[in-house]
Amino acid sequence: MSTQVHANLTEEQVREISGNLDEPDWLLETRLEALEALETIDMPDVIRTPGRDWTNLHELDFETLVDPLNWAEEKDQVGPDDVEVLPWGEAVAEHEELLKEHFGSIVDPQENYLTALSTALFSTGTVIYVPEGVDAEDVTIRTEMNSRSLFNYTLVVTEESSSVTILERQSTGSDAVDGEKYYSAIVEVIAGENSSVQYGSLQNLSEDSYSFSCKRGDADTYATIDWIEGNIGTQLTKSEVSTELNGDGSETQIVGAFFGHDEQHFDLDVKVWHRAEHTTADLVTRGVTDDTARSVYEGVQDVGRDAWDTSSYQRENTLMLSDESEADASPKLIINNHDTEASHSATVGQIDQEDLLYMTSRGVSPRLARNMLVEGFFVPVMEEIAVDEFREDLEELIQQRLRG
Amino acid sequence: MTGTPHTLHDRGNRKMARLQLNNLHAEVAEEGGEQILRGVDLEVESGEIHALMGPNGSGKSTTAKIIAGHPAYEVTEGEVLLHLEEGDFGEDFDIPEDKRTWDILDLEPNERAALGIFLAFQYPAEIEGVTMTNFLRTALNAKLEERDELFEDEEGEDDAAEEEDEGFETSPMEGPADDGEVGVAEFQEILQEKMEQLDMDAKFAQRYLNAGFSGGEKKQNEVLQAAILEPSIAVLDEIDSGLDIDRLQDVANGINALRDVQGTGVLQITHYQRILDYVEPDHVHVMLDGEIAKSGGPELAEQLEDKGYDWVREEVYETA
Numbered sequence: 001m002s003t004q005v006h007a008n009l010t011e012e013q014v015r016e017i018s019g020n021l022d023e024p025d026w027l028l029e030t031r032l033e034a035l036e037a038l039e040t041i042d043m044p045d046v047i048r049t050p051g052r053d054w055t056n057l058h059e060l061d062f063e064t065l066v067d068p069l070n071w072a073e074e075k076d077q078v079g080p081d082d083v084e085v086l087p088w089g090e091a092v093a094e095h096e097e098l099l100k101e102h103f104g105s106i107v108d109p110q111e112n113y114l115t116a117l118s119t120a121l122f123s124t125g126t127v128i129y130v131p132e133g134v135d136a137e138d139v140t141i142r143t144e145m146n147s148r149s150l151f152n153y154t155l156v157v158t159e160e161s162s163s164v165t166i167l168e169r170q171s172t173g174s175d176a177v178d179g180e181k182y183y184s185a186i187v188e189v190i191a192g193e194n195s196s197v198q199y200g201s202l203q204n205l206s207e208d209s210y211s212f213s214c215k216r217g218d219a220d221t222y223a224t225i226d227w228i229e230g231n232i233g234t235q236l237t238k239s240e241v242s243t244e245l246n247g248d249g250s251e252t253q254i255v256g257a258f259f260g261h262d263e264q265h266f267d268l269d270v271k272v273w274h275r276a277e278h279t280t281a282d283l284v285t286r287g288v289t290d291d292t293a294r295s296v297y298e299g300v301q302d303v304g305r306d307a308w309d310t311s312s313y314q315r316e317n318t319l320m321l322s323d324e325s326e327a328d329a330s331p332k333l334i335i336n337n338h339d340t341e342a343s344h345s346a347t348v349g350q351i352d353q354e355d356l357l358y359m360t361s362r363g364v365s366p367r368l369a370r371n372m373l374v375e376g377f378f379v380p381v382m383e384e385i386a387v388d389e390f391r392e393d394l395e396e397l398i399q400q401r402l403r404g
Numbered sequence: 405m406t407g408t409p410h411t412l413h414d415r416g417n418r419k420m421a422r423l424q425l426n427n428l429h430a431e432v433a434e435e436g437g438e439q440i441l442r443g444v445d446l447e448v449e450s451g452e453i454h455a456l457m458g459p460n461g462s463g464k465s466t467t468a469k470i471i472a473g474h475p476a477y478e479v480t481e482g483e484v485l486l487h488l489e490e491g492d493f494g495e496d497f498d499i500p501e502d503k504r505t506w507d508i509l510d511l512e513p514n515e516r517a518a519l520g521i522f523l524a525f526q527y528p529a530e531i532e533g534v535t536m537t538n539f540l541r542t543a544l545n546a547k548l549e550e551r552d553e554l555f556e557d558e559e560g561e562d563d564a565a566e567e568e569d570e571g572f573e574t575s576p577m578e579g580p581a582d583d584g585e586v587g588v589a590e591f592q593e594i595l596q597e598k599m600e601q602l603d604m605d606a607k608f609a610q611r612y613l614n615a616g617f618s619g620g621e622k623k624q625n626e627v628l629q630a631a632i633l634e635p636s637i638a639v640l641d642e643i644d645s646g647l648d649i650d651r652l653q654d655v656a657n658g659i660n661a662l663r664d665v666q667g668t669g670v671l672q673i674t675h676y677q678r679i680l681d682y683v684e685p686d687h688v689h690v691m692l693d694g695e696i697a698k699s700g701g702p703e704l705a706e707q708l709e710d711k712g713y714d715w716v717r718e719e720v721y722e723t724a
Contacts, residue, residue: 352529353475354529355529357472357474357475357529358525358529358531359529359531359539360473360512360517361513361523362514362539362543362629362633363514363517363543363550364514364542364546365514365546365550366512366514368542372539372542373531373534375534376532376533376534377533378533379532379612
């Protein structure tokens with residue numbers, strides 16, 4: 001099935017974006033092919049339960065939302081001296097070979113309609129390059145979106161025995177254009193042998209925004225990729241966070257937290273592919289839905305035939321604060337190698353009335369008791385977040401929402 | 405942190421309240437819900453210890469839950485009155501004469517707590533992610549704040565209305581929000597002292613509320629919470645079940661201290677004479693089929709221990 005094609009998207013626009021960034025021909029070609037592919041490829045998969053598609057991406061009015069040439073943002077891209085943290089244009093000028101090797105190597109630009117759209121139109125981005133043996137903390141990327149649409153691309157490459165901690169925040173500027181907006185991001189992480197990447201992303205875009213993001217990592221031998229994914233903003237978010245464990249002894253942890261209220265909708269995919277021996281994955285997500293918010297979570301642990309001695313754990317818990325909110329969670333475990341220790345679980349529940357009475361009977365107001373229960377509910381996720389700054393930011397956003 | 409003594413004005417103060425259940429009828433709050441209480445009359449005064457005994461299903465726990473405000477039960481007749489006296493919340497807390505009697509059935513559970521009612525649960529909830537310290541400090545401050553509101557709101561004072569607006573702004577993760585609060589350091593001292601009195605390990609303070617506690621630890625924790633919140637009337641629902649003898653002693657000491665130090669009135673629901681050897685009741689009541697069938701002194705508990713409940717039942721039928 002083909003998806004809608006943009007009448008107002010043209011090859012000229014793509015050439016202009018690429019030209020402004022002084023991109024080499026191969027990159028322009030990749031973009032143009034992605035543009036052309038929009039005619040034939042479909043939206044990413046969404047969860048379906050009988051009689052229902054939980055997230056209807058076809059309903060989005062891309063014709064209005066996508067305005068590729070009028071992009072505007074405030075961006076900070078900072079890191080310590082021994083790490084290269086480059087805006088996309090500079091990376092094109094200085095590291096063409098690196099980009100040629102890795103760009104699109106993990107997330108296929110033509111994987112689905114939204115990756116193709118993002119590849120064809122991205123006008124901003126960051127490349128983080130960590131040389132061999134360098135340990136770097138405090139790489140921060142802050143994106144404040146001000147335009148109708150913004151397409152962003154991030155590449156992280158860590159060489160052997162290096163490590164890096166990256167914190168990325170997305171928000172909407174105070175002088176952003178009015179009305180609905182669309183934010184799109186692809187993140188590719190290439191973790192070299194025995195290197196370690198910790199990538200935290202905190203999405204707090206305005207609630208008239210839609211966002212699509214696909215973050216995927218490739219972990220080499222003994223490499224570690226840890227993702228932290230916080231979703232607070234937007235009207236609708238479709239997000240994938242995933243790791244390919246391609247090297248023996250590689251590891252990943254994917255920690256997620258979300259808090260939806262009003263009419264927010266979160267569609268979250270978490271995935272790990274075990275493709276080598278002695279690999280370990282730990283997927284932990286907790287989320288809250290209030291008012292008429294909806295969340296749908298799909299977690300997949302895919303243990304390949306050659307993945308001997310795999311350890312893989314997944315748990316997801318959603319707490320619904322209102323009778324009108326909805327949540328669906330589907331943890332999936334695919335095992336093609338019996339030498340695997342694995343667990344997967346998901347729960348969807350509401351606040352326990354006995355818990356609430358216990359707390360209020362001690363003098364705490366129902367509202368404050370609820371807030372304490374919600375903060376307590378997030379604690380198991382917070383405990384997994386090793387980056388203090390990220391945890392504190394997320395706690396602050398959760399508290400703000402509780403005070404609502 | 406100022407920590408002026410007036411924030412803890414009831415500390416060490418003798419209570420003078422009286423809880424009065426009049427002709428209380430209640431049923432399970434659902435379509436065609438079973439009637440459980442059929443006219444309970446009972447009075448507990450500060451400084452007294454009452455034991456409420458009776459076979460399973462006689463309505464003891466239901467009575468406790470209704471006093472606390474459990475939504476699972478509906479009162480169909482009768483009232484639960486709380487009578488306060490001047491000085492009940494400390495010398496400098498003014499209780500106007502027209503606010504000395506409350507029908508607590510009209511109040512939310514947290515408002516009842518603010519007036520000095522406490523229920524120790526038979527099965528305390530396990531609350532993950534909320535530390536004992538955080539919860540108890542929040543509860544103590546919320547109780548003091550709510551009490552101020554209950555006694556201020558109709559007097560039309562300007563600042564009272566303002567305070568109410570800010571009521572829910574206080575997040576437990578933030579520090580003291582206004583000068584009436586018990587601060588972190590001050591609270592730590594109170595908590596430590598009370599835990600030592602109950603022979604509780606200091607590590608409990610940083611554990612999550614009841615999470616992973618043994619049955620006995622939970623019961624100890626209920627008494628600790630009562631000691632910190634300093635209720636006028638404490639209802640203890642089978643506080644003695646699941647306790648080994650050492651812990652029973654600790655819990656009993658805690659209950660006696662509630663009465664002796666603060667003058668709390670205790671309504672102790674129990675199946676067993678055992679705890680009454682350590683916490684000697686002033687009054688013993690036997691509940692049968694949703695009514696108080698017989699009341700007496702401590703000797704009544706011993707008779708029950710020897711002879712069971714049937715003789716009480718026979719006696720009641722004979723009289724009838």
